[in-house]
Amino acid sequence: MEITNSHTGPLGLPDGTILAPGIPTKVENWPQMKKNAVVRAWLEAKVLNESKDGTYVAVLIGTDIFPSEIEISEGKTVALGDVVAQSHTDSGLSLEDWNSLPSAERDAKIGATVDQLKSAAAAEAVEKAKAAKQADQDRAALYAKLDALGVTYDKRTGTAKLQAALEEAEKAKAAKNEG
Structure with a gap:
């Protein structure tokens, strides 16, 4: 066997x-x-x-310098096996070539993949924060327009309903100015 x-x-x-x-x-x-x-x-x-019946099921060799779950951003983890698989794919090496790499070189490639994942997660967090900030600014501008038109509203109301109320108030004001 x-x-x-x-x-x-x-x-x-x-x-x-x-x-x-x-x-x-x-x-x-x-x-x-x-x-x-x-x-x-x-x-x-x-x-x-x-091996089963002379066939060999190839397995990627990973690393023992990282935990089985790697935190790439606050509250977001990725399995070490997934990182190893991505690192192997990114390397372009065959399974045999990957497995024959010296441990230090394989660990460095896996570490680079972890760094890439952390960078991507950080960039995603920055984009989400920017989008949330923009949404807050847009909502504040909507409140200001509603206040200027004298429209009463509940701040818990969704943006779409507030936008509809603003459009109705603007139409009513335009109709009043025409008449």
Whole structure:
């Protein structure tokens, strides 16, 4: 049976077999080996992957320098697996080339992706703040126009209804000026 280590560093099995990251390795006596508690835990955590019928299910090697959930802005997190997948895609490398990168280089690429996500989230927050500020200014201008026309209104009323009330008041004023 071929076993693949999806951890960032080499792992040693109880029989002395060393599994390098990302490289399928033939393991003799695997049925007995996987009864070991540590090996079972690695399988459950998907640190080790078994090949099925000689086929290898490739797994992206990630990093252990970031938490499993990364906060990119206040209250907004992204899963480390998603960051690794995006970093891999952005790199343009094949899965095998990605997995064979030195850990420091792979960590740097993942870190750069985290920085990009944080920058994008910060830019989005700035745009939302600008839009909210503009909406507040627009609403204040609407209140001023309504006040100037002597229209009574409730500040809890939606902007669309206030705008309609303003249009009605302007029409009424125009009709009064004509008559």
